[in-house]
Amino acid sequence: MAGASKAVADSRANLPFVYRQYSPEQLRQVLHKMYLIRRFEEGAEECYMRGLIHGTMHLSIGQEASAMGICMPLAEDDQITSTHRGHGHCIAKGAEVSRMFAEFFGKTTGYCKGRGGSMHIADVAKGNLGANGIVAGGIPIAVGAALSSKMMKTGKVVVSFFGDGANNEGAFHEALNMAAIWKLPVIFVCENNGYGMSTSTARSTAVKNIAERAAAYSMPGVIVNGNIFSEVAEASFKAVERARAGEGPTLIESKTYRHRGHSKSDRNRYRTKEEIEDWMANRDPITLFETELRDFGFIDDHGIQAIRDAVAKEIADGIEFARASPAPEIATLENYVYTEHA
């Protein structure tokens, strides 16, 4: 995205990174998208409760600043691989919520034509190579995409999102090592929300910070407060610059929290109500960003309300689009297994 002009930049010299780097309009769009992610997931959850969506889903409510911050410096043709908790990444990379809802409803107008659902949501045209049902499954794939970028000299940067649980999978270690020895343009983003399903990182992971793992692969390991948009975006910006310059990968650990349970089967027995309420009341990423924007004079209450209203309409329209869309014909069951059947 284009940077702010020098005069404007000077007037914001003491503000955090994103307020110096991006225009007020761009930042208001970020708030818009953070709301869009939040309301999309709330809408999906409601549709699930009402029986309109089946299966399961993993909500990233509480992690919106992480998805938006990482994607902020990416170009449209840069690529990402995502996780089972990937709705936010998908929207942050540019997906339309209507086609996402349609996918959740299993409709032909969905991004995966009803074959993937929440866990495999993708938007290849916008560079999202897909969420993944296998923990750490997308990490080597991102390294392969970065290898393509290097071999074809496209200049693309690839981001691999994964959770704290993935850092104990072999694929994580193998992929980071290969990215480092081949100096590939890839950024590893560990969204550490404290728990791999029910098991806390304290119980599962030998290092205190997952970013420390970067030392083993001779790449920078950066820790950011994943609930502060500017911190995440700044780390991502630097990692993207490093990747594009051919200097190799970066591991960013974005410390955050999911407000909801792991999936729809979660009874929340492994964390306290007080802990959850504390994160929701005091460290909500949208509240934090919105307050900053208002305090720094980038938006007023009227502007905030306009964003909320616009998002509410987008969500309602998206759900309506999904409901009205056609379901796949049973006769098309075996489509897309092989290319010639497409």
Added chain:
Amino acid sequence: MDAAVRELSYAQAIQEAMAIAMDMDERVFLMGEDIGVYGGAFQVTGDLVERYGTDRVIDTPISELGGAGVAVGAAVTGMRPIFEFQFSDFATLAMEQIVNQAAKMRFMLGGEVSVPVVMRFPAGSGTGAAAQHSQSLEAWLGHVPGLKVIQPATPHDAKGMLLAAVADPDPVMIFEHKLLYKMKGHVPEGHYTVPIGKAEIRREGRDLTIVATSIMVQKALDAAAALEGEGIDIEVVDLRTIRPIDRQTIIDSVKKTSRLLCVYEAVKTLGIGAEVSALVAESEAFDYLDAPIVRLGGAETPIPYNPDLEKATVPQVPDIIAAARDLVKGVR
């Protein structure tokens, strides 16, 4: 040299196919363990690194899971990787990427991507490498929709099917029997393809159909030649592809001969022989059968180290001869 009689080994044929593929398409590259200056554990890549450089003949760390995933990711984003496993047994380390990612990605994404990756698996027993370096795991991958699984049995097919695999938009798994690498045979020069999904009748006959895979094709041919003197006329079908399987060639052959013997090296139970038997039993060829279907497969054991035990684990020519004779003579 006269092109019509030019002979190459199976390994040389694969190497030539990879070189042609790289010459024809700059997106094609090779990845694997020790495939560069070492030349590959079985010298299949040989000196290719000298011709194509380390950017296109990439030595990976010993990271089968990660390496396979990198190949999948590169394939999805526009490259045409050929990934060599050092031994097919090591597919066990990469099953996640092969089965959950490569095979399903196109389907899960509603056809928005293709995964044109080729994976090569040196397979099979007979080298004294014991239980973890001698398996035949092709049926495992043959069970997965989204993959194509081939087993070329001759140098000619090894080259032509690899070139077909590289041109294929979907993931193709090639199981190469290690004892075939030194087998010599006629290999045409230049580019040609042998279609995936098409079996080949190696020998025509009236009395019995043997459907064989990989190294068992030559053993079946040897058995058929030995039985010729007894007046037993055997048809040998080289399956070549186990997914998608060529049903029609098998069915037509059994309708002609009225007897079926399946011969394969992998563990007999739940193997390709079960599939071939079942598809015949389900087809119109069932009514033509004059004898029960018989399977000759590997013993229900890991591959042992002792050479005599190792040999006894998988079907040998005398086993095929005995089974074929019994079938035709009505002993079964």
